[in-house]
Amino acid sequence: MATLHVLSHSPFSDSRLESCLRLLAVNDALLLCGDAVYGTVPGTPASARLAPLANRLYALSEDLQGRNIEPDLSIQRIDYARFVQLSIEFDRVNTWL
Amino acid sequence: MNKSMLIINRQSPWSGPGAREALDIALAGGAFDLPLAMLFLDDGVFQLMSDQQPAQLEQKDLAANLRALPMFGIDELYVALGSLDERGLNVVDLGIPAQPLVDSELSALIARFDHVITL
Numbered sequence: 001m002a003t004l005h006v007l008s009h010s011p012f013s014d015s016r017l018e019s020c021l022r023l024l025a026v027n028d029a030l031l032l033c034g035d036a037v038y039g040t041v042p043g044t045p046a047s048a049r050l051a052p053l054a055n056r057l058y059a060l061s062e063d064l065q066g067r068n069i070e071p072d073l074s075i076q077r078i079d080y081a082r083f084v085q086l087s088i089e090f091d092r093v094n095t096w097l
Numbered sequence: 098m099n100k101s102m103l104i105i106n107r108q109s110p111w112s113g114p115g116a117r118e119a120l121d122i123a124l125a126g127g128a129f130d131l132p133l134a135m136l137f138l139d140d141g142v143f144q145l146m147s148d149q150q151p152a153q154l155e156q157k158d159l160a161a162n163l164r165a166l167p168m169f170g171i172d173e174l175y176v177a178l179g180s181l182d183e184r185g186l187n188v189v190d191l192g193i194p195a196q197p198l199v200d201s202e203l204s205a206l207i208a209r210f211d212h213v214i215t216l
Contacts, residue, residue: 003204019139022179092212095214097214097215
């Protein structure tokens with residue numbers, strides 16, 4: 001019964017990422033879009049917090065490219081089609097509005 | 098069979114429309130007999146504080162509405178113990194009874210529901 005958590009706010013001005021990590025179950029995954037991808041900037045505390053997620057961490061490719069962010073952690077870059085696919089594959093999607 | 102939904106409420110009561118909107122979702126869902134529960138997380142725990150005086154802030158009372166939730170069939174209210182601790186609060190400070198959950202119980206709670214929304 002896994003949940004896909006979707007974050008779209010920058011972790012530098014907001015506590016959503018920390019709260020999300022607090023309730024992330026072992027099979028859950030995290031998808032970063034919009035300003036949330038700023039959390040993958042190399043060398044930042046947010047990036048260090050995200051690194052252990054490895055294959056459970058996704059980011060929208062266009063949001064990384066649009067912001068010229070090159071993460072140095074293990075992350076799965078996806079497009080919108082894959083986003084939709086993931087939404088279906090998981091039991092539920094929790095969007096952190 | 099109606100799908101169940103958990104509403105995660107993480108906004109402080111008077112900072113914006115978030116708290117009121119979460120309540121509106123709950124009441125609308127309750128009116129349609131959806132199996133609903135609410136989890137108060139982060140600053141959302143401040144919504145449950147006893148003896149608030151919203152009139153001082155020219156706001157409408159939220160507590161009365163929260164207390165009315167069981168009448169709409171929503172009697173599962175949960176609060177994150179970690180969020181209370183961080184804010185120097187205790188379960189006894191709450192004017193609205195909610196079941197306290199430790200961090201490890203939060204993911205199990207979410208897994209019980211078909212849908213989750215976080216406001």
